[in-house]
Amino acid sequence: MPKLMLDDPDGTLVMLSDSVTGFAGRFPGAKAMRERRGRGGTMDPLIWSAMAEAGWIGLLLPQECGGAGLGLREQTVLSEALGRALIAEPTGAASVFAATLVGGASPGAERSRLAAGMTSGEIIAVPAWTSGAKPMTARSVNGSILLSGEMRFVDAARAATDFLVVARSADGVILLSVAADAPGLAISERAGVDGGALATISFSDCAVPADRVLSRANRCEDLLRRAILHTRLALAAELTGVASKALELTIAYTSDRVQFGKPIASFQAIQHRLVDMWIEADFAAAAVVNAVDALQAKDDDAAELAVLAAKARAGEAAFSICRRAVHLHGAMGYTDECDIGLYLKRAINLNAMLGQPEQLRLEFVERESGYGRGRT
Template sequence: MPELMLDDPDGTLVMLRDSVTGFAARFPGAKAMRERRGRGGTMDPLIWSAMAEAGWIGLLLPEECGGAGLGLREQAVLSEALGRALIAEPTGTASVFAATLLGGASPGVERSRLAAGVASGEVVAVPAWTSGAKPVVARSVNGRIVLSGETRFVDAARAATDFLVAAQDADGVMLLSVAANADGVAISERAGVDGSAIATISFSDCAVPADRMLSRANRSEDLLRQAILHTRLALAAELTGVASKALELTIAYASDRVQFGKPIGSFQAIQHRLVDMWIEAEFAAAAVVNAVDALRGDDDDAAELAVLAAKARAGEAAFSICRRAVHLHGAMGYTDECDIGLYLKRTINLNAMLGQPEQLRLEFVERESGYRRGRI
């Protein structure tokens, strides 16, 4: 099946893939997704703790912060494998986004506490930030930072021990850690497509100690750019894994399902569809590999374009493949007992994070035009 083709001189990437395979045997992804709906969308703390024990949650955290100190190659392969296994815990937000923010934060007691807790699984640090929305406002009152406003579309809010909040004040934007049970914090949730819960976090005169400020920048783009890039790459890799596994399941089904005395996979019309799906999955994997390579280079503009292209390509491919996979499974593909529908639901949820494919394509065109003008 299509997969990320990256250099692996020391075998680390193979070990990561194998570790996810073994993990999925203990915690089957489809079963966990169905159970999560019964819990009202909250993540499974047992699964999260096991992922932290495996070293996955702190994979991008520097070693001095208690993490594994690995890079984006490893994260991309891990995310792809998690997508294949349908392990739908919030690694994009509570692992990749949070770890990147903490890795770039100023050294201090609070950063050390959060980073060590994230790596061990004892702390679930969830970013509370909404792109393009009115920012949370911060003001200084008696030596404390008081927050007002709200952030929407927050993942895993009920499981959070701390929120990582980007707040605007007169001097720019600051990153703060806010205890999830702090006075003035309210959480309202609604069900997501894949069974997870999507939350709105409201801050009403929420007073935060000044030592909870982790970093500061002039603009939110400067504060969050690296975290957004890394998370989009991880989401693209996970979407690639979802697409590849959905294709694999569909090929297996088409080989076993018999109509008119023959497996439906022997019919040319079905073969053409499967080949189209295969091509889309291969292009998605290639786009993610290109983004990994670009992020390891020195051209920040080229890296940003490559990541936009990767998430747009992987998101579009995963949705197309999963939609056709449900169709090719026939009537049973629409039932909850059939796992293939869960891959489609997971794709819809991942596509909604940090930009739908059509939105990212428009941003790519706009940025590429400016990039070219700047080089003339």
């Protein structure tokens, strides 16, 4: 099956991928997704603790914070394997995005507390931030910071112990952690496509101690750029895993399903569809590898373009492949008992985070035009 092809001289990447296979044997992804839906979308703390114990949550946290101190090559391989296994815990938000924010924060007691808790699984730090949303407003009163505003489409809000909030203050933009049970903070939820829950978090003069400020900057972009870049890449890798596994399941099903005395995979029309799906999955994997290489080359502009292309390509491939996979499974593909529909729902959910393919393509064109002018 199509997969990420990255250099692995010491075998670390293979071990990471194999660890997910073993994990999925203990916590089957499809079963966990159905159980989460039955709980009203709340994530399973047992699964998250096991992921932390495996070292996955602190993968991108620096070693001085107690994390693994590994890089994006390792994260992309892990994310791809999680996508293949349909392990739908919110690693994009509560691991990659949160770890990048915390790892890049100013050294201090709060940063150390969050990093240690995230690595052990005792703290679930969820970013309360949405692309395109207005930042919270923050004002200092009697040694505390009062937050006001609203954030929508926040993943895993009920499970969070802390929220990572970006707010606009009188002298710029700040990143701070807010306890999930802080007075003035309210959470309302609705069901998401893949069985999880999406929350709206409201802050009404929510008082936060001043020592919970993690970073300061002049613009939101200065605080969030790296976190968005890393998370988009991880999401692209996970989507690639979803696409590849959906293709694998479809090839297996069409090889076993007999019609008119022979497997339907032997029919030319079916073969053409499977080849098209294979090509899409292979292109998605290649786009993710290209983005990893661009990030390692440390050309910021080229890296941003490559990551945009990877997320757009992988997102479209995963949705297209999963949609056709459901079709090729016939009537059973539309039933809840058939796992292939869960892959489609997961692809839809991952696509919605940090930009749909159409939006990312427009951003790519806009950035590429500016990048080209800057190079001439």
